Amino acid sequence: MRQKFSILIAFCLLCPTLARAQESDRAKAEFFEAKIRPALVAHCYECHSTKSGKARGSLKVDSRDGLLAGGDTGPAVVARSLEKSLLFKAITHDGDFQMPPKGKLPDDVIADIRKWILMGAPDPRVTEINPAVKTVIDVEKGREYWAYRPLVRPEPPSSPSSSWARTPIDQFTIAKLDEHKLKPVADAPPRLLVRRLYFVLTGLPPTPEEIENWTKRIETQPSEKAKQDALAELVDHLLESPQYGERWGRHWMDVARFAESTGGDQNNVFQHAWRYRDWVINAFNSDKPYDQFIREQIAGDLLPIANDQEWADNVIATGFLAVGTKIVGEEDQQKFFADLVDEQIDATTRAFLATSVACARCHDHKFDPIPQFDYYAIAGIFRSTETHYGLLKAQARQATTLLDLTGLGPPAGTPELNAEEYAALVKKRDDAAQEIADAMKKIRSGENVFRGLLRKYRSDRDETEAALQAYSNRGQPRVFAMGTQDRDLPLATRLLVRGELDKPAQSVPRGVLQVLSPRGKHSLPTVSKGSGRLDLANWIAWQQNPLTARVMSNRVWHWMFGRGLVRTVDDFGSTGDRPTHPELLDYLANRFIQNGWSTKRLIREIALSRTWELSTSFEEDNFAVDPDNQYLWRMHQRRLEGEAVRDAMLVVGGNLDPQRPLGTLLREVGEGNVGQNVFEPVIRAIDSNHRSVYLPRVRGVLPELLELFDAPDASLVAGSREQTSSPLQSLFLMNNPFVQRQAEGLAQLVANRPPSEQIEYAYLLALGRKPREEEKQLANSFMNDIGSARLSTQQKLTAYCQALICTTEFCSID
Numbered sequence: 001m002r003q004k005f006s007i008l009i010a011f012c013l014l015c016p017t018l019a020r021a022q023e024s025d026r027a028k029a030e031f032f033e034a035k036i037r038p039a040l041v042a043h044c045y046e047c048h049s050t051k052s053g054k055a056r057g058s059l060k061v062d063s064r065d066g067l068l069a070g071g072d073t074g075p076a077v078v079a080r081s082l083e084k085s086l087l088f089k090a091i092t093h094d095g096d097f098q099m100p101p102k103g104k105l106p107d108d109v110i111a112d113i114r115k116w117i118l119m120g121a122p123d124p125r126v127t128e129i130n131p132a133v134k135t136v137i138d139v140e141k142g143r144e145y146w147a148y149r150p151l152v153r154p155e156p157p158s159s160p161s162s163s164w165a166r167t168p169i170d171q172f173t174i175a176k177l178d179e180h181k182l183k184p185v186a187d188a189p190p191r192l193l194v195r196r197l198y199f200v201l202t203g204l205p206p207t208p209e210e211i212e213n214w215t216k217r218i219e220t221q222p223s224e225k226a227k228q229d230a231l232a233e234l235v236d237h238l239l240e241s242p243q244y245g246e247r248w249g250r251h252w253m254d255v256a257r258f259a260e261s262t263g264g265d266q267n268n269v270f271q272h273a274w275r276y277r278d279w280v281i282n283a284f285n286s287d288k289p290y291d292q293f294i295r296e297q298i299a300g301d302l303l304p305i306a307n308d309q310e311w312a313d314n315v316i317a318t319g320f321l322a323v324g325t326k327i328v329g330e331e332d333q334q335k336f337f338a339d340l341v342d343e344q345i346d347a348t349t350r351a352f353l354a355t356s357v358a359c360a361r362c363h364d365h366k367f368d369p370i371p372q373f374d375y376y377a378i379a380g381i382f383r384s385t386e387t388h389y390g391l392l393k394a395q396a397r398q399a400t401t402l403l404d405l406t407g408l409g410p411p412a413g414t415p416e417l418n419a420e421e422y423a424a425l426v427k428k429r430d431d432a433a434q435e436i437a438d439a440m441k442k443i444r445s446g447e448n449v450f451r452g453l454l455r456k457y458r459s460d461r462d463e464t465e466a467a468l469q470a471y472s473n474r475g476q477p478r479v480f481a482m483g484t485q486d487r488d489l490p491l492a493t494r495l496l497v498r499g500e501l502d503k504p505a506q507s508v509p510r511g512v513l514q515v516l517s518p519r520g521k522h523s524l525p526t527v528s529k530g531s532g533r534l535d536l537a538n539w540i541a542w543q544q545n546p547l548t549a550r551v552m553s554n555r556v557w558h559w560m561f562g563r564g565l566v567r568t569v570d571d572f573g574s575t576g577d578r579p580t581h582p583e584l585l586d587y588l589a590n591r592f593i594q595n596g597w598s599t600k601r602l603i604r605e606i607a608l609s610r611t612w613e614l615s616t617s618f619e620e621d622n623f624a625v626d627p628d629n630q631y632l633w634r635m636h637q638r639r640l641e642g643e644a645v646r647d648a649m650l651v652v653g654g655n656l657d658p659q660r661p662l663g664t665l666l667r668e669v670g671e672g673n674v675g676q677n678v679f680e681p682v683i684r685a686i687d688s689n690h691r692s693v694y695l696p697r698v699r700g701v702l703p704e705l706l707e708l709f710d711a712p713d714a715s716l717v718a719g720s721r722e723q724t725s726s727p728l729q730s731l732f733l734m735n736n737p738f739v740q741r742q743a744e745g746l747a748q749l750v751a752n753r754p755p756s757e758q759i760e761y762a763y764l765l766a767l768g769r770k771p772r773e774e775e776k777q778l779a780n781s782f783m784n785d786i787g788s789a790r791l792s793t794q795q796k797l798t799a800y801c802q803a804l805i806c807t808t809e810f811c812s813i814d
Contacts, residue, residue: 028122035112037125043100043109050502056331061087064123069333079121088117098443101451130497132506135364135371142369142515146582147354147572150546153590154583166228169609172584173632182622185634188615190218190227192814194234195768196635197607199813200560201238203247203644203691205651208764228608235607239600243658243691245285248599250643250693251559252280254721255351255570256297256320259714260666263325263699266673268391272402273697274413274664275481276319281660281693283317290552290597291541294352297321298537301485302530309409316410318483320347321382322389325699325715328396334501336398341382345375350717352540354551354572357513362499368573369515372495377511377523380493384510384531386485392466394458395672402480406472410479413663417475425471429464436461463671486530512539516546547572549589549597554579555719556599557588560606562638562813569719580630616814638813639723642709643692645811649738650689652765652805653745657689666696674701687738708732733806743802751797758797759783766804 040061046052049062059076060066070076070086078084090099091110098104105113116122142148156171159178165171177184188196194214198206206214214234221227238244258280260273283293295303298321300314324343330336346358359365360375391399417425436457439449470478490510497503510532511523517539524532540548551572558564565585568576579585588602595601606612616637629636640648650656665686672678683701688694695703702711708729712718733739750762759779763771771779783796791799804810 025122028119029124031119032116032122032124036116036123039105039109039112043105060332060334062125064125066334067121067123077117077121080118082114082117085117085121088113093444129494130503130505133372133495133497135373137364137369137371139369139371139514145369145574146578147550148369148515148546150544151549151589152583152586154587156587157583164610166610167605167608168587169584169606170611172581172587173609173611176581176631177633180625180631182625182631182633183619184611184614184632185617185619185622186615187610187613188635188814190231191215191769192615193218193231193613196813197231197234197238199640199644199648201235201247201603201607202241202243203250203641203647204243204656205648205768208761208768211764211768231613232604232608235604239604242285245281245283246691246693247644248284248559249277249281250641251555252284253277253693253697254712254714254718255555256280256323257325257347257712257714257717258323259325259697259699260664261674261698261701262328262389262391262396263713263715264327265329266327266396267675267699267701268328268396268673269666269669269671269678269698270323270389270482271664271666271671272390272413272480272482273319273323275316275410276323277693278660279313279316279319284599287598287600290592290599291543291548292597294541294548295534295537298348298540299533301483302534307409308407312405312408312410312479312481315403315405315483316481319481320351321385321484322387322482326389326398328391328398330398333398337383338496338499338501340387341379344382344385344387345378347717348536348540349378350570351719352551353516353545353547354554354566354568354570354576354719355513355547356571356573362496367575370513373508374511374513374522376493376495376508378513378536380490380508380510381524381532381536383493384487384490385533386487388484389482390480392459392462392671394455394462395677403483403485404478405481406478408479410481411662412477412479414470414477414667415662416477417471419475422471422473422475425464425468429461429468432457432460432464459672459677463677466671484533486533490531510535512536543593549592550585552599553588553592553602554585556602557585557606558720560603560612561632562636564720567720570717581632639709639808640811640813641721642706642711645709646692646703646705646738648810649742649805650691652749653742654749655689655742655745656691659690661688661690661694664696665690665694666698674698705732705736705738730806734802739805740798740802743805744798746801746805747794747798750801751794759800762797762801762804766801767807767809 044061047056048059048066050060051062059070061076067077067087068075074086076085076087082088087099091105091113093104104110156165156168157175158171159175161174161178162171164174164184174184191211194206194211198204198210214230218227218230218234221230256276258273258277260270262268262270283296288296296314296317298318300317301311303314305311305314321344324340324347326343327336327339330339342358342361346356349355349357355368355370356365357370357375357378359368360370360372362372364371386400388400388403390402393399436454439454439457442449470480472478493508493510494504495506495508497505509523512535514522524535539545542548551569554564554566555569558569565579565581566572566577588606591605592598592602611632612635614632614635616635619633622633626633647656665688666683669678669682669686674680674683680701683696683698684704686696692703692706695706697714699713699715702713708726710722710724712721746762746765749765750758753761759776760770763769763775779800782800783793
């Protein structure tokens with residue numbers, strides 16, 4: 001009884017205090033409505049509100065959240081701190097930014113805003129929460145779709161023609177051929193197989209000596225098994241060469257939408273993306289297990305490490321999440337952040353799961369069993385992640401910092417500066433800072449300064465400051481990388497009705513896709529620390545995830561054959577193609593996992609199958625039944641990618657530099673966006689005899705040869721490339737100076753041989769074979785043609801060599 005009486009007394013004493021607090025809050029809210037909101041509407045909404053469609057400096061002031069979040073330079077308002085409130089600095093013209101730009105606010109308005117901030121910046125504007133969105137998707141039924149079923153372990157089938165098979169892969173393919181009454185064509189001859197292996201595994205042509213040695217070694221074996229053992233030695237030799245990683249790393253970079261610029265509205269250059277490029281190449285060369293390959297790219301910064309070098313490498317791997325397209329000129333910071341997260345979701349789920357989860361941003365997925373809820377569950381993970389990609393504030397509204405890895409092991413990407421060079425850089429920075437200081441002095445004295453000029457001064461100041469910060473005070477280069485880090489605390493995430501930022505609905509816990517998870521196990525534990533990226537990476541790399549091994553096995557098959565068992569390599573959903581050999585796909589996926597997720601072992605197993613060693617011969621009866629060769633009765637003939645075409649030209653011309661260049665070839669163009677600070681002709685003029693994987697990869701400004709031969713622009717995941725045929729390709733091969741230089745190099749190599757051997761050697765270098773009798777006659781006729789007497793013998797040889805480079809055979813894998 002006494003306890004109840006004490007509680008009653010305490011409540012009675014507390015009531016007046018609560019009443020006074022409520023009265024104070026009401027007075028503060030009334031002050032905001034009477035003084036602050038009208039001032040914001042009159043002077044700020046025109047450039048900083050949802051209704052105006054503008055968010056200059058990424059700042060919106062038409063909501064409490066917008067004011068607290070601030071814009072490019074930080075929070076606009078910090079309660080009870082005039083020093084930290086950038087809005088107050090701007091309206092008092094104390095700093096670089098003066099708002100409104102047309103003139104200072106009246107003194108009484110400034111005084112009201114000052115009083116409001118000191119009273120705690122009360123803001124009664126609260127975002128309305130929409131009713132919870134319900135899904136109509138039947139996830140349980142969705143589990144029945146072939147791609148979402150657990151992997152099975154099929155036994156290689158027997159069939160009437162099983163004796164033809166050399167490997168389990170062949171047993172699956174011959175059974176399918178028997179089912180459709182098809183006959184495989186003959187095996188490819190050893191000479192052709194050697195050239196095919198070199199191009200497919202390294203992206204480079206073999207030398208005539210390599211072709212001759214390996215062909216002889218295979219052909220002279222006493223038995224079929226011995227021939228296959230010799231071929232296996234060649235496969236192993238090529239898989240261990242550094243050129244393998246450059247070739248297959250380029251394949252993955254298509255998937256990872258790797259580029260060295262933001263694309264989008266401003267297309268700012270990424271000066272440090274090259275570190276991710278080199279990490280990918282190293283990962284393929286070292287045969288990094290694919291499950292670890294996944295973990296490091298999604299959550300490398302969160303993995304346990306043995307030393308600093310390992311941590312730095314893992315951070316660089318997370319560049320996968322940072323190299324995507326970005327609209328860095330976006331004024332609305334919330335929209336930019338939502339788009340950044342959406343791009344990361346799309347890249348991650350398409351690359352590793354061949355699933356278009358991003359299609360569920362605004363509503364349930366229209367075709368696949370992915371509720372909108374699942375999209376925001378994954379979004380919560382990436383929303384709780386900081387993405388570091390660099391850029392300069394004066395050149396991109398949505399710039400960020402880079403990650404400093406100096407002293408942790410990675411090499412610098414720029415040479416050291418001597419004392420004189422460092423002093424010149426300091427002077428350049430100081431001069432740029434003085435220019436903007438002089439401009440601000442003029443503005444404060446009432447003079448007009450052209451805003452475009454002020455923007456240029458700020459850009460120059462930031463660019464020179466960034467250039468200086470890239471070195472220690474002794475001129476030693478510092479090491480920076482793009483990548484990710486966890487936020488201090490996870491951000492709460494709400495489902496957005498129709499994907500609109502101002503229409504939040506129910507809260508969504510962080511998690512993964514329901515259809516690929518055990519029932520009831522799709523949400524992260526509520527006690528989970530950090531962003532949840534490591535949980536996401538482990539879930540994708542989980543052996544029992546039905547998609548991960550299937551998708552990568554299909555990608556490897558695609559890169560080996562020119563098309564996948566599932567043609568739509570980036571889409572295993574219901575709008576994609578079904579597998580032509582589903583049992584074979586599951587067999588390969590299981591073997592991939594059993595062999596420790598080794599990409600090299602999977603490639604080796606495919607390369608040594610009889611299916612892969614078939615010729616490209618045409619067979620009319622087979623064609624009548626299966627014109628698309630989807631059941632693999634022959635090998636697909638395919639054109640080389642643009643990179644391989646260019647690299648092959650450098651090889652046959654004797655000009656290829658096999659060394660990896662230091663850093664990026666974009667180093668000299670500087671920071672900035674294409675068209676304003678960095679110019680397209682300057683980028684296109686960059687030339688190098690290094691392999692094409694090291695050429696500048698600026699979105700929208702690809703090297704001409706790569707652009708003509710269908711290299712993707714890296715705006716989206718591109719696991720397969722289009723193949724076009726246009727007159728521009730032929731005109732380029734006939735007239736481009738680069739091609740002519742390689743033809744001259746080839747002609748010089750050929751000229752070193754006796755005249756009777758020159759045509760044959762030209763064919764061996766360019767096409768990997770000897771010329772047929774008719775081709776010899778045509779070549780001799782051209783070289784001896786009196787009508788071309790105005791040309792020297794060397795000029796004729798150069799013209800003939802260029803003709804060989806222009807052939808379809810040179811640009812194709814047979």
